[in-house]
Amino acid sequence: MGIHNAVSCVGIILLIGFLASFSQHKRTISARVVIWGILLQVLFALLVFLIPAGTRLFLFLNDFTMGILESSFEGTRFLFGILAIPPGNENSLGFILAFQALPSIIFFAALMELLYYLGIMERVIGVFARIFAKVMGLSGAESLCASAQIFLGIESNLTVRPYLAQMTRSELLVVLTTGMGTIASSVLALYVILLSDVFPTVAGHLVSASVLLAPAAILSAKLLIPETGKPLTLGKVVKVEYQKAGNAIEAIINGSTAGVKMVVGIGALLIAFIGLISTIDAGLLYIGRFINSLLGTNLDVTLHTLLKYLFYPFTLAIGVPHEDAPAIAKIIGERIIETEVKSYQDLALLVKEGKIMYERSIVIATYTLCGFAHIPSLAIFVGGTASIVPERTKDISILGLWALLASNIACLITGAIAGVFYTGGGTVLTR
Numbered sequence: 001m002g003i004h005n006a007v008s009c010v011g012i013i014l015l016i017g018f019l020a021s022f023s024q025h026k027r028t029i030s031a032r033v034v035i036w037g038i039l040l041q042v043l044f045a046l047l048v049f050l051i052p053a054g055t056r057l058f059l060f061l062n063d064f065t066m067g068i069l070e071s072s073f074e075g076t077r078f079l080f081g082i083l084a085i086p087p088g089n090e091n092s093l094g095f096i097l098a099f100q101a102l103p104s105i106i107f108f109a110a111l112m113e114l115l116y117y118l119g120i121m122e123r124v125i126g127v128f129a130r131i132f133a134k135v136m137g138l139s140g141a142e143s144l145c146a147s148a149q150i151f152l153g154i155e156s157n158l159t160v161r162p163y164l165a166q167m168t169r170s171e172l173l174v175v176l177t178t179g180m181g182t183i184a185s186s187v188l189a190l191y192v193i194l195l196s197d198v199f200p201t202v203a204g205h206l207v208s209a210s211v212l213l214a215p216a217a218i219l220s221a222k223l224l225i226p227e228t229g230k231p232l233t234l235g236k237v238v239k240v241e242y243q244k245a246g247n248a249i250e251a252i253i254n255g256s257t258a259g260v261k262m263v264v265g266i267g268a269l270l271i272a273f274i275g276l277i278s279t280i281d282a283g284l285l286y287i288g289r290f291i292n293s294l295l296g297t298n299l300d301v302t303l304h305t306l307l308k309y310l311f312y313p314f315t316l317a318i319g320v321p322h323e324d325a326p327a328i329a330k331i332i333g334e335r336i337i338e339t340e341v342k343s344y345q346d347l348a349l350l351v352k353e354g355k356i357m358y359e360r361s362i363v364i365a366t367y368t369l370c371g372f373a374h375i376p377s378l379a380i381f382v383g384g385t386a387s388i389v390p391e392r393t394k395d396i397s398i399l400g401l402w403a404l405l406a407s408n409i410a411c412l413i414t415g416a417i418a419g420v421f422y423t424g425g426g427t428v429l430t431r
Contacts, residue, residue, distance in 0.1 A: 004360060008319030008419030012038065015317065015413050019223040019406065028226040036135045037219025041212050041417045048208045049421035061207050072107035072189065079103070102267065104189035106259035112151065112185055113255025117245050121151055125159075128214070130237070136218060139231035140238035142171045146178040150214050151185045157385050160238065164389040168229040172385075172392065173221040173399050173406070179381045181217030181371045181407035183210055183340075187266075191370070194344045198351040199362060209370035209414060216413045217371075220406035225399075269339060269376045277303055277337055307333025314412055318368065319419030324361035331365065336374045336408065343369050363422050368415030373407035 016034065023029060047057075076084040076099070083099040085092040115121045128147035132138050138146070141163040148156035157164065157175060167175070183191075188206050195202040245251035281302040288301030308330040315329040316322060327350055335343040347365055350356050372381070382400035386393040 002423070004319045004321060005420050005423070007317070008364075008416045011317035011319060011416040011419070012413055015314075015409055015416065016219075016223065019220055019409050022405070023223055023226065025226045025228055028228055029223060030137065030226060033136050033138075033219060033222045033226075037215045037222075040131075040135070040215040041414065042420075044208070044212055045417050045421045048204075049418075049423070061204055068108075068111070068189075072104045075107060076103040098267065102190065102263045104193060105187055105263050105266070106256050108185060108187075108189045109259030110252045110255035113245065113251045113258070114248060117248055117251035125151065132215070132218065133237075136215070138174070138218065139171060140233035140236040141167065141231070142174045142218075142233075144238045145175050146214055146218055149178040149182045149217075150210055157388055161388055163233060163238065164385070165391055166232050167392075168227060168231055169395060169399065170222065170225045170227040170229070171231055172395060173225045173402055174218055176381055176385065176396070176399055176403035177221040177406040177410065178214060178217040179385075180373050180377050180403050181220065181410040182213045183370055183372060185210070190341065191344050194341070195348050195366065198348050199366065202366060205363065205366050205418075206370060209367045209418075212367070212414045212417060213371055213410060216410040216417075217407060220410040220413070221403070224402050224406050265380075266339075266341065270341060273338055273376055274342065303337065304330060304334055307336065318364055318412055318416040320361050320364050321358045323357045327355055328361055328365050332368055332412075335369055336404075339374050339376055340369045340371065359424060360419070360422055364415045364419045367418040368411050370414070371407060371411040373404065373411050375404070378404050 016038075020026065020029060073084070080099045080103075082091055082093060083096055084103075112121065125144070125147045128150060129140070129144040132143035132146055133140055136143070141160045145156055145160045148159045152159075156179060160175070164172075164175070183206075188203075188210065191206055192203045199205075245254050281304065284301045284303060288299050291297065291301070292299055308326065311333040312325060312329040315325045315332060320328045331343045331346045331350070334346070347356075347362070347369065351362060356362060378400050381403070382396055386396045389396075
């Protein structure tokens with residue numbers, strides 16, 4: 001184990017301690033949840049990074065995902081023509097997010113809905129739910145919802161809709177944190193498109209990160225608000241309450257329609273939040289120039305700069321080499337206000353421009369950014385969950401901010417796990 005791997009290992013302990021310091025019930029923190037929350041990640045990371053058979057499996061998943069993604073491009077090219085041709089190909093106009101990346105969400109949303117209709121995703125989610133319930137001691141409802149979050153977005157909450165009203169605050173925090181600390185499979189293709197040029201086997205790592213993030217999110221939520229009540233579904237197996245389509249064609253229609261809504265939502269959030277952040281930065285720059293003129297200093301006062309400084313120690317703690325830490329801290333910090341889409345775009349740009357020195361930094365950043373742990377998502381998950389169970393709106397609105405903290409630390413823990421096992425050779429990245 002090299003020095004950077006050891007730093008990542010220590011970083012995990014520091015992040016757990018950081019969350020525990022904010023715990024509302026420190027004396028009731030479950031050692032079982034903490035141990036298994038980390039152990040599940042470690043076991044899965046061992047499979048991906050160090051065991052040859054596991055590495056081959058994830059290389060297969062990477063190639064399989066890339067093959068499906070290539071199929072999704074056919075519909076995009078048919079509809080948008082030359083606008084959909086990615087960079088590096090003849091007649092390409094360059095990278096255009098709206099025409100080359102976002103449409104893939106529609107295809108993957110339709111595919112996931114079809115897999116639900118066929119009963120495949122229901123079985124996969126059930127396996128993860130049983131694991132979380134048995135080894136971490138979670139209630140049936142929260143373990144099922146957390147498992148669904150690996151593959152779905154806000155719609156995961158519908159899988160446990162009958163139980164939301166009677167959930168404890170600890171359970172509700174798990175629901176919100178696993179939602180914000182993971183990603184939906186439908187957007188995985190978007191991240192692949194953004195990074196595949198600089199990270200050829202990124203799909204395998206994103207699949208890995210999606211699975212690793214779930215136990216990390218559960219761990220983070222249970223550290224902040226440990227269970228002090230008696231959940232209604234504790235020790236019970238809860239079945240998926242997801243509304244299936246009547247036939248395969250209806251499933252494809254429902255999925256593609258949901259995908260369109262997601263594309264519009266992501267586009268709207270990017271336009272609104274990037275514009276608003278630019279407005280805030282303009283105000284901060286004006287204030288900075290005023291302060292500089294008074295004090296004779298040269299301060300760079302922007303929201304991005306402030307967030308970079310905030311996340312810089314965390315970036316070092318998860319094992320990013322100090323040469324790359326400022327750049328990686330900046331994109332991790334901007335994720336909280338501009339979504340992971342913008343951060344992945346900037347990561348790809350940094351790599352293309354040669355501003356990232358170590359391959360290790362790319363891997364850790366990819367895992368750390370793989371989550372909806374940002375303010376735009378906070379509005380979606382709090383508002384979406386409250387609309388399902390309006391009688392718990394007060395609790396959900398308060399827990400939302402705790403979920404934002406927990407989900408960000410969960411992403412950092414997952415990045416640190418990748419940092420522990422990444423050695424720079426024989427991995428999914430290098431084949």
